[in-house]
Amino acid sequence: MKLSEWRQLVQEHGCLEMVSRLLERIEKSKLNAYITVCREESLRRAEEYDKGKVKGRLAGVPVAVKDNITTKGIKTTCASKMLSNYIPVFDAHVVERLKEEGAIIIGKTNMDEFGMGTTTETSYFGVVRNPYDLSRVAGGSSGGSAAVLAGEEAILALGSDTGGSIRCPASFCGVYGLKPTYGLVSRYGLIPYANSLEQIGPMANSIEDLALLLEVIAGKDERDSTNAGRGFKFSESKEFRIAVVKNMTAEDQIMDRFYDTLNGFEYEEIELPSLKYALAAYYVIAMSEASSNLARYDGVRYGYSVPELTSWGDYFSRVRAEGFGEEVKRRIMLGSYALSAGYYGKYYLKALKARTLIIEDFRRAFGDFDILVSPTMPTLPFKIGELRDPLTMYKMDVNTVPVNLAGLPALNVPIGFIRGLPVGIQVIGNYFEESKILSFAKRIAAE
Amino acid sequence: MVSVEDVYHVARLAKLMISEPEAEKFRKEFEDILRYFDVLDEVSQDVRPTFHVLEIKNIFREDLPKEGLTHEAALQNAPRKEEGYFVGPKVVD
Numbered sequence: 001m002k003l004s005e006w007r008q009l010v011q012e013h014g015c016l017e018m019v020s021r022l023l024e025r026i027e028k029s030k031l032n033a034y035i036t037v038c039r040e041e042s043l044r045r046a047e048e049y050d051k052g053k054v055k056g057r058l059a060g061v062p063v064a065v066k067d068n069i070t071t072k073g074i075k076t077t078c079a080s081k082m083l084s085n086y087i088p089v090f091d092a093h094v095v096e097r098l099k100e101e102g103a104i105i106i107g108k109t110n111m112d113e114f115g116m117g118t119t120t121e122t123s124y125f126g127v128v129r130n131p132y133d134l135s136r137v138a139g140g141s142s143g144g145s146a147a148v149l150a151g152e153e154a155i156l157a158l159g160s161d162t163g164g165s166i167r168c169p170a171s172f173c174g175v176y177g178l179k180p181t182y183g184l185v186s187r188y189g190l191i192p193y194a195n196s197l198e199q200i201g202p203m204a205n206s207i208e209d210l211a212l213l214l215e216v217i218a219g220k221d222e223r224d225s226t227n228a229g230r231g232f233k234f235s236e237s238k239e240f241r242i243a244v245v246k247n248m249t250a251e252d253q254i255m256d257r258f259y260d261t262l263n264g265f266e267y268e269e270i271e272l273p274s275l276k277y278a279l280a281a282y283y284v285i286a287m288s289e290a291s292s293n294l295a296r297y298d299g300v301r302y303g304y305s306v307p308e309l310t311s312w313g314d315y316f317s318r319v320r321a322e323g324f325g326e327e328v329k330r331r332i333m334l335g336s337y338a339l340s341a342g343y344y345g346k347y348y349l350k351a352l353k354a355r356t357l358i359i360e361d362f363r364r365a366f367g368d369f370d371i372l373v374s375p376t377m378p379t380l381p382f383k384i385g386e387l388r389d390p391l392t393m394y395k396m397d398v399n400t401v402p403v404n405l406a407g408l409p410a411l412n413v414p415i416g417f418i419r420g421l422p423v424g425i426q427v428i429g430n431y432f433e434e435s436k437i438l439s440f441a442k443r444i445a446a447e
Numbered sequence: 448m449v450s451v452e453d454v455y456h457v458a459r460l461a462k463l464m465i466s467e468p469e470a471e472k473f474r475k476e477f478e479d480i481l482r483y484f485d486v487l488d489e490v491s492q493d494v495r496p497t498f499h500v501l502e503i504k505n506i507f508r509e510d511l512p513k514e515g516l517t518h519e520a521a522l523q524n525a526p527r528k529e530e531g532y533f534v535g536p537k538v539v540d
Contacts, residue, residue, distance in 0.1 A: 311537060324463070356494050
Protein backbone atom coordinates (compact mmCIF):
# COMPACT_ATOMS: atom_id res chain seq x y z
CA MET A 1 0.00 0.00 0.00
CA LYS A 2 1.23 3.45 -0.94
CA LEU A 3 1.30 6.34 1.52
CA SER A 4 -1.39 8.22 -0.43
CA GLU A 5 -3.73 5.20 -0.16
CA TRP A 6 -3.04 4.93 3.58
CA ARG A 7 -3.83 8.61 4.10
CA GLN A 8 -7.10 8.21 2.21
CA LEU A 9 -8.10 5.25 4.39
CA VAL A 10 -7.13 7.12 7.57
CA GLN A 11 -9.29 10.03 6.51
CA GLU A 12 -12.24 7.68 5.99
CA HIS A 13 -11.89 5.40 9.00
CA GLY A 14 -9.54 7.17 11.45
CA CYS A 15 -5.98 6.27 12.33
CA LEU A 16 -6.85 4.10 15.34
CA GLU A 17 -9.11 1.89 13.26
CA MET A 18 -6.55 1.55 10.46
CA VAL A 19 -3.66 0.79 12.84
CA SER A 20 -5.83 -1.80 14.63
CA ARG A 21 -6.54 -3.50 11.30
CA LEU A 22 -2.84 -3.46 10.46
CA LEU A 23 -1.94 -5.03 13.82
CA GLU A 24 -4.57 -7.71 13.26
CA ARG A 25 -3.06 -8.47 9.87
CA ILE A 26 0.40 -8.72 11.42
CA GLU A 27 -0.90 -11.10 14.08
CA LYS A 28 -2.27 -13.48 11.44
CA SER A 29 0.77 -13.17 9.18
CA LYS A 30 2.79 -16.17 8.02
CA LEU A 31 5.78 -14.09 6.89
CA ASN A 32 7.72 -14.00 10.21
CA ALA A 33 8.79 -10.51 9.18
CA TYR A 34 8.64 -8.85 12.61
CA ILE A 35 10.77 -9.68 15.62
CA THR A 36 8.95 -7.18 17.84
CA VAL A 37 5.56 -5.56 17.27
CA CYS A 38 4.95 -2.31 19.16
CA ARG A 39 1.25 -2.84 19.70
CA GLU A 40 0.34 -0.65 22.68
CA GLU A 41 2.53 2.28 21.70
CA SER A 42 1.24 2.20 18.09
CA LEU A 43 -2.38 2.28 19.24
CA ARG A 44 -1.62 5.11 21.64
CA ARG A 45 0.07 7.15 18.90
CA ALA A 46 -2.83 6.48 16.50
CA GLU A 47 -5.29 7.73 19.09
CA GLU A 48 -3.23 10.89 19.56
CA TYR A 49 -3.25 11.39 15.81
CA ASP A 50 -7.04 11.12 15.69
CA LYS A 51 -7.21 13.81 18.40
CA GLY A 52 -5.18 16.09 16.16
CA LYS A 53 -2.16 16.06 18.48
CA VAL A 54 0.42 14.70 16.01
CA LYS A 55 2.12 16.90 13.42
CA GLY A 56 4.78 16.20 10.84
CA ARG A 57 5.41 14.86 7.38
CA LEU A 58 4.87 11.26 8.53
CA ALA A 59 2.08 11.94 11.01
CA GLY A 60 0.07 8.79 11.66
CA VAL A 61 2.13 6.67 9.26
CA PRO A 62 3.21 3.17 10.39
CA VAL A 63 6.92 2.71 9.73
CA ALA A 64 8.74 -0.61 10.27
CA VAL A 65 12.36 -0.37 11.46
CA LYS A 66 15.04 -2.99 10.86
CA ASP A 67 16.11 -4.60 14.11
CA ASN A 68 19.73 -3.39 13.91
CA ILE A 69 18.61 0.24 14.36
CA THR A 70 18.35 1.20 18.02
CA THR A 71 15.01 2.22 19.46
CA LYS A 72 14.94 3.54 23.02
CA GLY A 73 12.98 1.20 25.28
CA ILE A 74 12.19 -1.21 22.42
CA LYS A 75 14.14 -4.46 22.17
CA THR A 76 16.76 -4.34 19.40
CA THR A 77 18.25 -7.74 18.68
CA CYS A 78 20.12 -7.67 15.34
CA ALA A 79 18.33 -11.05 14.97
CA SER A 80 21.05 -12.51 17.20
CA LYS A 81 20.89 -14.61 20.34
CA MET A 82 23.70 -12.32 21.53
CA LEU A 83 21.33 -9.33 21.73
CA SER A 84 18.02 -11.18 22.14
CA ASN A 85 17.26 -9.27 25.36
CA TYR A 86 18.98 -5.98 24.58
CA ILE A 87 16.92 -2.86 25.24
CA PRO A 88 18.68 0.27 23.94
CA VAL A 89 18.86 3.35 26.13
CA PHE A 90 18.92 5.75 23.18
CA ASP A 91 17.29 6.25 19.78
CA ALA A 92 19.21 6.11 16.51
CA HIS A 93 19.36 9.43 14.64
CA VAL A 94 16.92 8.12 12.01
CA VAL A 95 14.47 7.04 14.73
CA GLU A 96 14.61 10.51 16.30
CA ARG A 97 13.80 11.92 12.87
CA LEU A 98 10.84 9.53 12.38
CA LYS A 99 9.44 10.55 15.77
CA GLU A 100 9.95 14.26 15.07
CA GLU A 101 7.87 13.84 11.91
CA GLY A 102 5.06 12.06 13.76
CA ALA A 103 5.61 8.51 12.46
CA ILE A 104 4.28 5.45 14.30
CA ILE A 105 7.01 2.85 14.84
CA ILE A 106 4.91 -0.22 14.28
CA GLY A 107 7.63 -2.80 14.91
CA LYS A 108 11.15 -4.09 14.46
CA THR A 109 11.81 -6.25 11.43
CA ASN A 110 13.54 -9.57 11.07
CA MET A 111 16.89 -9.77 9.28
CA ASP A 112 20.00 -11.87 8.81
CA GLU A 113 21.98 -12.00 12.06
CA PHE A 114 23.92 -8.71 12.30
CA GLY A 115 23.08 -8.16 8.60
CA MET A 116 25.27 -11.07 7.52
CA GLY A 117 23.36 -12.88 4.80
CA THR A 118 21.36 -12.64 1.60
CA THR A 119 18.21 -14.55 2.61
CA THR A 120 17.40 -13.85 6.34
CA GLU A 121 18.08 -17.55 6.90
CA THR A 122 20.81 -16.67 9.41
CA SER A 123 18.28 -14.97 11.75
CA TYR A 124 18.11 -16.40 15.29
CA PHE A 125 14.35 -15.83 15.03
CA GLY A 126 13.82 -17.91 11.88
CA VAL A 127 13.59 -17.15 8.18
CA VAL A 128 11.36 -14.45 6.65
CA ARG A 129 9.06 -15.85 3.98
CA ASN A 130 8.51 -14.27 0.60
CA PRO A 131 4.99 -12.77 0.38
CA TYR A 132 4.71 -13.99 -3.24
CA ASP A 133 5.68 -17.58 -2.44
CA LEU A 134 5.93 -18.71 1.16
CA SER A 135 8.35 -21.51 0.28
CA ARG A 136 10.91 -18.96 -0.94
CA VAL A 137 13.17 -16.45 0.79
CA ALA A 138 12.39 -12.74 0.98
CA GLY A 139 16.05 -11.84 0.41
CA GLY A 140 18.36 -10.24 2.91
CA SER A 141 19.58 -8.95 5.04
CA SER A 142 16.65 -6.47 5.36
CA GLY A 143 14.20 -9.26 4.46
CA GLY A 144 11.65 -8.31 7.11
CA SER A 145 11.50 -4.68 5.99
CA ALA A 146 10.85 -5.69 2.36
CA ALA A 147 8.33 -8.41 3.26
CA VAL A 148 6.20 -6.12 5.47
CA LEU A 149 5.82 -3.69 2.57
CA ALA A 150 4.87 -6.35 0.03
CA GLY A 151 2.65 -8.09 2.59
CA GLU A 152 0.86 -4.84 3.58
CA GLU A 153 2.08 -5.02 7.17
CA ALA A 154 3.60 -1.50 7.16
CA ILE A 155 3.46 1.56 4.92
CA LEU A 156 7.15 2.53 4.97
CA ALA A 157 10.26 0.77 6.25
CA LEU A 158 13.89 1.39 7.09
CA GLY A 159 16.58 -1.07 6.11
CA SER A 160 20.36 -1.00 6.09
CA ASP A 161 22.62 -1.90 3.20
CA THR A 162 26.22 -3.08 3.61
CA GLY A 163 26.54 -5.05 0.36
CA GLY A 164 23.02 -5.10 -1.07
CA SER A 165 20.93 -5.69 2.05
CA ILE A 166 18.25 -3.19 1.01
CA ARG A 167 18.29 -3.78 -2.76
CA CYS A 168 18.29 -7.59 -2.66
CA PRO A 169 15.15 -8.03 -0.53
CA ALA A 170 13.49 -5.12 -2.37
CA SER A 171 14.11 -7.02 -5.61
CA PHE A 172 12.91 -10.36 -4.21
CA CYS A 173 9.75 -8.83 -2.72
CA GLY A 174 8.93 -6.41 -5.55
CA VAL A 175 9.29 -3.13 -3.63
CA TYR A 176 11.46 0.00 -3.88
CA GLY A 177 14.61 0.26 -1.77
CA LEU A 178 17.41 2.80 -1.85
CA LYS A 179 20.97 2.68 -0.52
CA PRO A 180 22.01 6.33 -0.10
CA THR A 181 25.42 7.82 -0.87
CA TYR A 182 27.84 6.95 1.93
CA GLY A 183 27.53 9.70 4.58
CA LEU A 184 24.11 11.07 3.57
CA VAL A 185 22.26 9.36 6.43
CA SER A 186 23.70 9.29 9.95
CA ARG A 187 24.76 5.86 11.18
CA TYR A 188 24.35 6.93 14.81
CA GLY A 189 22.42 4.07 16.41
CA LEU A 190 22.99 1.60 13.57
CA ILE A 191 24.58 -1.40 15.27
CA PRO A 192 27.75 -1.79 13.21
CA TYR A 193 28.72 -4.65 10.93
CA ALA A 194 31.07 -2.96 8.42
CA ASN A 195 31.24 0.80 9.00
CA SER A 196 32.97 1.88 5.82
CA LEU A 197 30.33 0.19 3.63
CA GLU A 198 26.96 0.51 5.31
CA GLN A 199 24.15 3.03 5.18
CA ILE A 200 20.60 3.13 6.51
CA GLY A 201 18.10 3.63 3.70
CA PRO A 202 14.39 3.95 2.89
CA MET A 203 12.11 1.19 1.53
CA ALA A 204 8.61 1.83 0.17
CA ASN A 205 5.87 0.93 -2.30
CA SER A 206 6.37 3.98 -4.55
CA ILE A 207 9.11 6.36 -5.66
CA GLU A 208 7.32 9.33 -4.04
CA ASP A 209 7.22 7.51 -0.70
CA LEU A 210 10.86 6.49 -1.04
CA ALA A 211 11.91 10.10 -1.73
CA LEU A 212 9.88 11.43 1.20
CA LEU A 213 11.36 8.95 3.66
CA LEU A 214 14.87 9.78 2.42
CA GLU A 215 14.18 13.51 2.91
CA VAL A 216 13.19 12.76 6.51
CA ILE A 217 16.21 10.62 7.47
CA ALA A 218 19.02 12.36 5.52
CA GLY A 219 20.92 15.21 7.12
CA LYS A 220 23.64 16.47 9.38
CA ASP A 221 24.44 14.64 12.59
CA GLU A 222 27.68 15.27 14.42
CA ARG A 223 27.41 12.00 16.36
CA ASP A 224 28.43 10.13 13.19
CA SER A 225 31.93 11.30 12.26
CA THR A 226 31.51 10.03 8.69
CA ASN A 227 28.32 12.05 8.14
CA ALA A 228 28.56 14.28 5.07
CA GLY A 229 26.63 17.06 6.78
CA ARG A 230 24.12 17.61 4.01
CA GLY A 231 20.40 17.02 3.64
CA PHE A 232 18.32 15.78 0.75
CA LYS A 233 15.49 17.42 -1.20
CA PHE A 234 14.00 15.60 -4.17
CA SER A 235 14.03 17.59 -7.40
CA GLU A 236 12.99 15.84 -10.57
CA SER A 237 15.24 15.69 -13.61
CA LYS A 238 14.07 14.78 -17.10
CA GLU A 239 17.22 14.14 -19.11
CA PHE A 240 19.41 11.11 -18.55
CA ARG A 241 22.54 9.74 -20.15
CA ILE A 242 22.10 6.02 -19.52
CA ALA A 243 24.53 3.10 -19.66
CA VAL A 244 23.95 -0.59 -19.09
CA VAL A 245 26.82 -2.18 -17.17
CA LYS A 246 27.33 -5.29 -19.29
CA ASN A 247 29.42 -7.18 -16.78
CA MET A 248 26.72 -6.99 -14.10
CA THR A 249 24.52 -9.79 -15.31
CA ALA A 250 21.79 -12.32 -14.46
CA GLU A 251 19.97 -15.42 -15.69
CA ASP A 252 18.70 -15.20 -19.26
CA GLN A 253 15.02 -14.84 -18.36
CA ILE A 254 15.91 -11.89 -16.08
CA MET A 255 18.11 -10.31 -18.76
CA ASP A 256 15.22 -10.53 -21.26
CA ARG A 257 12.92 -8.74 -18.86
CA PHE A 258 15.68 -6.22 -18.09
CA TYR A 259 16.16 -5.26 -21.75
CA ASP A 260 12.37 -5.18 -22.31
CA THR A 261 12.16 -2.59 -19.55
CA LEU A 262 14.83 -0.43 -21.19
CA ASN A 263 12.98 -0.52 -24.50
CA GLY A 264 12.19 3.04 -25.49
CA PHE A 265 15.16 4.48 -23.60
CA GLU A 266 18.35 5.48 -25.34
CA TYR A 267 21.36 3.83 -23.74
CA GLU A 268 24.89 2.63 -24.36
CA GLU A 269 26.56 -0.52 -23.07
CA ILE A 270 29.79 -0.31 -21.06
CA GLU A 271 32.05 -2.62 -19.08
CA LEU A 272 33.74 -1.81 -15.78
CA PRO A 273 36.82 -4.08 -15.89
CA SER A 274 37.68 -3.92 -12.17
CA LEU A 275 34.33 -5.38 -11.15
CA LYS A 276 35.97 -8.80 -11.34
CA TYR A 277 37.63 -7.93 -7.99
CA ALA A 278 34.50 -6.54 -6.36
CA LEU A 279 33.06 -9.60 -4.66
CA ALA A 280 36.39 -10.71 -3.15
CA ALA A 281 37.30 -7.15 -2.12
CA TYR A 282 33.88 -6.63 -0.56
CA TYR A 283 33.99 -9.82 1.51
CA VAL A 284 37.55 -9.25 2.71
CA ILE A 285 36.74 -5.68 3.83
CA ALA A 286 33.34 -6.52 5.31
CA MET A 287 34.69 -9.51 7.25
CA SER A 288 37.70 -7.56 8.50
CA GLU A 289 35.56 -4.71 9.75
CA ALA A 290 33.10 -7.20 11.26
CA SER A 291 35.84 -8.99 13.20
CA SER A 292 36.82 -5.70 14.80
CA ASN A 293 33.26 -4.41 15.35
CA LEU A 294 31.94 -7.58 16.92
CA ALA A 295 34.81 -7.75 19.42
CA ARG A 296 32.61 -5.60 21.66
CA TYR A 297 30.35 -8.54 22.57
CA ASP A 298 31.97 -9.72 25.78
CA GLY A 299 28.97 -10.69 27.90
CA VAL A 300 29.84 -8.05 30.50
CA ARG A 301 28.29 -4.70 29.57
CA TYR A 302 25.27 -6.02 27.66
CA GLY A 303 24.15 -9.04 25.70
CA TYR A 304 24.14 -12.79 26.20
CA SER A 305 26.08 -14.28 29.09
CA VAL A 306 26.88 -17.75 30.42
CA PRO A 307 26.34 -18.77 34.07
CA GLU A 308 29.95 -19.56 35.04
CA LEU A 309 32.33 -16.62 35.53
CA THR A 310 35.51 -18.48 34.63
CA SER A 311 38.74 -16.83 33.45
CA TRP A 312 38.51 -13.83 31.12
CA GLY A 313 39.52 -15.63 27.91
CA ASP A 314 37.41 -18.69 28.63
CA TYR A 315 34.31 -16.67 29.59
CA PHE A 316 34.61 -14.38 26.58
CA SER A 317 35.06 -17.34 24.18
CA ARG A 318 32.12 -19.26 25.63
CA VAL A 319 29.76 -16.26 25.51
CA ARG A 320 30.63 -15.68 21.87
CA ALA A 321 30.48 -19.38 20.92
CA GLU A 322 26.94 -19.64 22.30
CA GLY A 323 25.71 -16.15 21.40
CA PHE A 324 26.73 -15.95 17.74
CA GLY A 325 25.32 -18.01 14.88
CA GLU A 326 27.42 -19.89 12.36
CA GLU A 327 27.61 -17.26 9.61
CA VAL A 328 28.64 -14.57 12.10
CA LYS A 329 31.41 -16.83 13.44
CA ARG A 330 32.53 -17.60 9.89
CA ARG A 331 32.86 -13.90 9.03
CA ILE A 332 34.55 -12.94 12.30
CA MET A 333 37.11 -15.72 11.86
CA LEU A 334 37.82 -14.98 8.20
CA GLY A 335 38.12 -11.29 9.09
CA SER A 336 40.57 -12.08 11.88
CA TYR A 337 42.51 -14.20 9.40
CA ALA A 338 42.62 -11.45 6.75
CA LEU A 339 43.91 -8.97 9.32
CA SER A 340 46.40 -11.30 11.02
CA ALA A 341 50.18 -11.05 10.73
CA GLY A 342 51.38 -12.35 7.38
CA TYR A 343 48.01 -12.02 5.62
CA TYR A 344 47.21 -8.32 6.04
CA GLY A 345 49.11 -7.44 2.84
CA LYS A 346 47.74 -10.35 0.83
CA TYR A 347 44.07 -9.89 1.67
CA TYR A 348 43.06 -6.70 3.48
CA LEU A 349 45.43 -4.24 1.82
CA LYS A 350 44.87 -5.80 -1.61
CA ALA A 351 41.11 -5.49 -1.14
CA LEU A 352 41.49 -1.79 -0.36
CA LYS A 353 43.59 -1.36 -3.50
CA ALA A 354 40.97 -3.17 -5.59
CA ARG A 355 38.44 -0.80 -4.08
CA THR A 356 40.40 2.13 -5.50
CA LEU A 357 40.31 0.55 -8.98
CA ILE A 358 36.55 0.03 -8.74
CA ILE A 359 36.02 3.65 -7.67
CA GLU A 360 38.13 4.82 -10.62
CA ASP A 361 36.05 2.70 -13.03
CA PHE A 362 32.84 4.27 -11.73
CA ARG A 363 34.35 7.76 -11.85
CA ARG A 364 35.23 7.30 -15.52
CA ALA A 365 31.74 5.99 -16.29
CA PHE A 366 30.08 8.94 -14.56
CA GLY A 367 32.14 11.27 -16.74
CA ASP A 368 30.03 10.12 -19.70
CA PHE A 369 26.78 8.97 -18.10
CA ASP A 370 24.60 9.90 -15.13
CA ILE A 371 22.64 6.65 -14.78
CA LEU A 372 24.11 3.14 -14.72
CA VAL A 373 21.73 0.18 -14.78
CA SER A 374 21.94 -3.56 -14.19
CA PRO A 375 19.74 -6.35 -12.90
CA THR A 376 19.65 -6.13 -9.09
CA MET A 377 19.96 -9.87 -8.45
CA PRO A 378 21.43 -12.58 -10.70
CA THR A 379 18.54 -14.97 -9.96
CA LEU A 380 14.89 -15.09 -8.91
CA PRO A 381 14.17 -15.62 -5.17
CA PHE A 382 15.41 -19.09 -4.22
CA LYS A 383 13.70 -21.76 -2.16
CA ILE A 384 14.29 -21.67 1.59
CA GLY A 385 17.29 -23.89 2.32
CA GLU A 386 18.30 -24.09 -1.33
CA LEU A 387 21.69 -22.41 -0.94
CA ARG A 388 23.82 -24.30 1.58
CA ASP A 389 27.36 -23.46 0.63
CA PRO A 390 28.56 -20.05 1.94
CA LEU A 391 30.60 -19.11 -1.15
CA THR A 392 27.62 -19.78 -3.46
CA MET A 393 25.54 -17.53 -1.24
CA TYR A 394 28.18 -14.75 -1.30
CA LYS A 395 28.17 -14.81 -5.11
CA MET A 396 24.51 -13.72 -5.13
CA ASP A 397 25.72 -10.25 -4.05
CA VAL A 398 27.88 -9.78 -7.16
CA ASN A 399 25.82 -6.92 -8.67
CA THR A 400 25.16 -5.06 -5.46
CA VAL A 401 28.53 -4.95 -3.62
CA PRO A 402 30.43 -2.70 -6.09
CA VAL A 403 28.12 0.17 -5.14
CA ASN A 404 29.00 -0.13 -1.44
CA LEU A 405 32.72 -0.35 -2.15
CA ALA A 406 32.46 2.94 -4.05
CA GLY A 407 29.97 4.58 -1.63
CA LEU A 408 27.55 5.44 -4.46
CA PRO A 409 23.75 5.69 -4.25
CA ALA A 410 21.65 2.95 -5.89
CA LEU A 411 18.10 1.71 -5.75
CA ASN A 412 15.94 -1.23 -6.76
CA VAL A 413 12.96 -0.69 -9.05
CA PRO A 414 10.47 -3.57 -9.42
CA ILE A 415 9.96 -4.43 -13.11
CA GLY A 416 7.29 -7.09 -12.94
CA PHE A 417 7.20 -10.84 -12.40
CA ILE A 418 8.54 -14.03 -13.89
CA ARG A 419 6.41 -17.09 -13.00
CA GLY A 420 4.84 -15.05 -10.22
CA LEU A 421 8.17 -14.02 -8.66
CA PRO A 422 9.31 -10.37 -8.54
CA VAL A 423 12.23 -9.06 -10.64
CA GLY A 424 14.14 -5.83 -10.06
CA ILE A 425 16.46 -3.47 -11.86
CA GLN A 426 19.32 -1.67 -10.09
CA VAL A 427 19.78 2.04 -10.86
CA ILE A 428 23.14 3.50 -9.78
CA GLY A 429 23.94 7.23 -9.62
CA ASN A 430 26.92 9.46 -8.97
CA TYR A 431 27.69 10.71 -5.45
CA PHE A 432 24.74 12.62 -3.88
CA GLU A 433 22.69 12.34 -7.09
CA GLU A 434 19.80 10.53 -5.42
CA SER A 435 17.37 12.85 -7.20
CA LYS A 436 18.56 11.63 -10.59
CA ILE A 437 18.20 7.92 -9.83
CA LEU A 438 14.80 8.53 -8.23
CA SER A 439 13.70 10.49 -11.32
CA PHE A 440 14.84 7.75 -13.65
CA ALA A 441 13.17 5.11 -11.46
CA LYS A 442 9.96 7.12 -11.70
CA ARG A 443 10.21 7.03 -15.48
CA ILE A 444 10.68 3.23 -15.46
CA ALA A 445 7.77 2.81 -13.06
CA ALA A 446 5.56 4.91 -15.34
CA GLU A 447 6.40 2.87 -18.48
CA MET B 448 45.78 -24.96 2.00
CA VAL B 449 44.06 -24.38 5.32
CA SER B 450 44.70 -26.78 8.19
CA VAL B 451 42.52 -27.50 11.21
CA GLU B 452 45.29 -25.87 13.28
CA ASP B 453 44.86 -22.67 11.25
CA VAL B 454 41.16 -22.69 12.07
CA TYR B 455 41.82 -23.15 15.80
CA HIS B 456 44.40 -20.38 15.61
CA VAL B 457 41.96 -17.80 14.16
CA ALA B 458 39.24 -19.01 16.53
CA ARG B 459 41.61 -18.19 19.40
CA LEU B 460 42.41 -14.78 17.88
CA ALA B 461 38.70 -14.08 17.54
CA LYS B 462 37.90 -15.42 21.02
CA LEU B 463 35.48 -18.07 19.78
CA MET B 464 35.33 -21.52 21.27
CA ILE B 465 34.71 -24.03 18.48
CA SER B 466 34.10 -27.78 18.47
CA GLU B 467 36.00 -30.37 16.43
CA PRO B 468 33.22 -30.93 13.85
CA GLU B 469 32.86 -27.14 13.50
CA ALA B 470 36.60 -26.78 12.93
CA GLU B 471 36.57 -29.37 10.16
CA LYS B 472 33.54 -27.77 8.47
CA PHE B 473 35.08 -24.29 8.66
CA ARG B 474 38.41 -25.63 7.34
CA LYS B 475 36.83 -26.84 4.13
CA GLU B 476 34.77 -23.67 3.66
CA PHE B 477 37.68 -21.37 4.42
CA GLU B 478 39.77 -23.14 1.84
CA ASP B 479 37.14 -22.51 -0.88
CA ILE B 480 36.53 -18.92 0.18
CA LEU B 481 40.24 -18.03 0.49
CA ARG B 482 40.93 -19.60 -2.89
CA TYR B 483 38.24 -17.35 -4.33
CA PHE B 484 39.95 -14.33 -2.68
CA ASP B 485 43.15 -15.15 -4.61
CA VAL B 486 41.76 -13.10 -7.52
CA LEU B 487 43.05 -10.10 -5.54
CA ASP B 488 46.64 -11.26 -6.19
CA GLU B 489 46.32 -9.72 -9.66
CA VAL B 490 45.85 -6.21 -8.25
CA SER B 491 49.06 -4.18 -8.57
CA GLN B 492 50.94 -3.23 -5.38
CA ASP B 493 51.31 0.30 -6.77
CA VAL B 494 47.63 1.18 -6.38
CA ARG B 495 46.84 3.43 -3.41
CA PRO B 496 44.42 1.76 -0.93
CA THR B 497 41.02 3.35 -0.17
CA PHE B 498 40.14 3.04 3.52
CA HIS B 499 37.23 5.42 3.27
CA VAL B 500 35.27 6.71 0.28
CA LEU B 501 34.55 10.19 1.61
CA GLU B 502 37.42 12.65 1.66
CA ILE B 503 36.53 14.02 5.06
CA LYS B 504 39.13 14.48 7.75
CA ASN B 505 39.25 15.93 11.23
CA ILE B 506 35.71 17.10 11.78
CA PHE B 507 35.97 19.36 14.84
CA ARG B 508 33.29 20.52 17.21
CA GLU B 509 33.28 22.73 20.27
CA ASP B 510 34.50 20.84 23.31
CA LEU B 511 31.47 21.46 25.49
CA PRO B 512 30.11 19.26 28.26
CA LYS B 513 26.89 17.46 27.36
CA GLU B 514 24.42 15.26 29.11
CA GLY B 515 25.59 11.63 28.88
CA LEU B 516 23.95 8.38 29.94
CA THR B 517 22.94 8.11 33.57
CA HIS B 518 24.74 5.52 35.69
CA GLU B 519 21.57 3.49 35.84
CA ALA B 520 21.03 3.55 32.06
CA ALA B 521 24.62 2.50 31.39
CA LEU B 522 24.19 -0.55 33.62
CA GLN B 523 20.67 -1.38 32.50
CA ASN B 524 21.65 -4.15 30.06
CA ALA B 525 24.51 -5.65 32.09
CA PRO B 526 24.05 -9.36 32.85
CA ARG B 527 25.81 -8.88 36.22
CA LYS B 528 26.23 -5.73 38.28
CA GLU B 529 27.20 -4.96 41.86
CA GLU B 530 27.16 -1.66 43.75
CA GLY B 531 27.01 0.36 40.54
CA TYR B 532 29.74 -1.59 38.73
CA PHE B 533 29.83 -4.14 35.91
CA VAL B 534 30.88 -7.57 37.12
CA GLY B 535 33.26 -9.42 34.82
CA PRO B 536 35.38 -12.56 35.01
CA LYS B 537 38.81 -12.51 36.69
CA VAL B 538 41.55 -11.19 34.43
CA VAL B 539 44.42 -12.89 36.32
CA ASP B 540 44.44 -16.20 38.15
